[in-house]
Amino acid sequence: xxxxHDKAHGLEKAISESEEFQKLKSAFETVxxxxxTKQMFDEFRDTQIRLQEKQMQGLEITEEEIExxxxxxxxxxxxxxxxxxxxxxxxxxxxxxxxxxIITSPLEGLYGNSNNVN
Numbered sequence: 001x002x003x004x005h006d007k008a009h010g011l012e013k014a015i016s017e018s019e020e021f022q023k024l025k026s027a028f029e030t031v032x033x034x035x036x037t038k039q040m041f042d043e044f045r046d047t048q049i050r051l052q053e054k055q056m057q058g059l060e061i062t063e064e065e066i067e068x069x070x071x072x073x074x075x076x077x078x079x080x081x082x083x084x085x086x087x088x089x090x091x092x093x094x095x096x097x098x099x100x101x102i103i104t105s106p107l108e109g110l111y112g113n114s115n116n117v118n
Contacts, residue, residue, distance in 0.1 A: 011099070020095050024088040031081050041085070044076045 015021055031037050047069050054061055076082045 015092075015095070015099075018095065020088070020091045024085070024092045027081070027085040027088045031085050034081065037079055037081050040076055040079060041082050044072050044082070047072045 031041050051061055051065065051069060054065075076086075
């Protein structure tokens with residue numbers, strides 16, 4: 001079992017050293033260096049988390065909350081540093097989704113072929 005864990009740690013290192021992650025890290029550092037941009041980004045993240053928590057709890061999101069979230073999104077999209085950060089985050093998320101698909105393919109193969117087992 002430790003061999004699999006060693007490979008997982010190797011994958012973690014490869015992700016950390018990847019071009020995608022390094023660009024994300026640089027974009028994040030750029031946002032965090034500017035107090036105004038950092039505050040805007042923090043407000044954006046807080047708004048996202050609040051709305052996600054309400055959804056997970058099955059609570060209704062009000063029109064006022066939707067409008068506030070829309071304004072926050074419009075504001076951060078106008079900030080080039082935050083837009084760049086969001087683009088780089090999306091690329092890393094895509095990389096991780098691709099990796100997840102690859103490492104779960106044995107399960108998909110097993111369960112996907114379950115109809116063929118007699």
